[in-house]
Amino acid sequence: MNTLTSPADLIQRQLDAYNAHDLDALLATYAEDANLFEHPATLLASGHSQLRARFALRFQEPNLHAHLLNRVLIDRFVVDHERVTRTFPDGTGTIDLVATYEVVDGKIINAWFLASPKTLDSQT
Template identity: 60%
Template sequence: MCDVDTPEQVVQRQLDAYNAHDLDAWVSTYAPDARQFEHPATLLASGHAEIRARAESRFAEPNLHARLLKRVAMGEMMIDHEYVSRTFPEGLGRIELVCMYEVRAGKIVTASFVFGARTLDAA
């Protein structure tokens, strides 16, 4: 029996922590030296401290919620297509995201994001 979660279990755990606004649990799904990118190669954050700092204010948003539309799993790679409810400077709304995760030894080692258009809620 293996003590390490499958890549799909790791990515689901990070999604659950995200939706629970549990920053500690969310960061713990990442390897200590993990990196986040805006696809294809713009570095957004590297390591737990930067990943935490990048997400801290977002986790304080009361409406923060990611709705999984589709997940594709292939070995160590996971691809999630999501709609994320957020509080933007312009107001409440949603953004469409494609999130690509590489998972090794039970931790996310890289995450790359394709940011779609923002949609603001009607006033």
């Protein structure tokens, strides 16, 4: 484990980069061969190239923002509960998200995401 960066600090850097829409800073928190999964085991992206494409598409949403509601640390795992503002095809809204990150040697090697159904903003 990288003693200079705790898993919690790394995940906070990842969240800050996500909210800044800073693709390079975000990818710097992930191992080159990192995997993203829809919980429990549906592979969404593997490796920096696929992660870059996935996050670049997401960063096109101008209102994209993840608000941290709670964080739990268990050894090399960091579990975040977030409320994420998004632009969906049918309008803006939010999802609640549980993100579980596995950190090894100062990088995220695996991440699992479990999302609630979206809640659209009122259209009044």
